[in-house]
Amino acid sequence: MQHHLAQINIARFRLPMADPANAEFVGNLDRVNAIAETQPGFVWRLKGDGNNALDIQAFDDPNMAINMSVWTDLDALAAFVYRNMDHREIMRRRREWFERIEIYMALWWIPAGHIPSAAEGKARLDLLARLGPTPEAFVFRQPFPPPGAETVAPILDRCA
DSSP states (O other): OOEEEEEEEEEEBSSOTTSGGGHHHHHHHHHHHHHHHHSTTEEEEOOOSSSSSTTOOOSSSTTEEEEEEEESSHHHHHHHHHHOHHHHHHHTTHHHHBOOOSSOEEEEEEETTOOOOHHHHHHHHHHHHHHOSBTTBBBTTBOOOOTTOOOOOOOOOOOO
């Protein structure tokens, strides 16, 4: 069975999402998401009623944002997250818009063709927070290989 890599990342806006202070971040979402969709290894991303996931209320806190996507492998996701200049440019400014969250991202392997739900992603974040990196929920710096594979190298890149 072939596997793909699922990822969830969350963020808590410092100010209400609709505040003008967040306009530059929100205004760049469609552009950066369109770039993601053209990257080698991109499979799927979570979308709400608009072209992004900002209107999806996966948490009780209205200032929490959720982002999820599926990629063919760890290297494809890392290439976009850490090496795509348009994405890096926005991520380097994340402190302008978002509070610091200890566990904000989780990665896990899924069967090719499976589309993860927001609840599944939240469960992976919770698992990572409780147990640290495991084959069921891990991070770039401490990855686990897909089922049936031997090893996978850590990704040590940084956005900022």
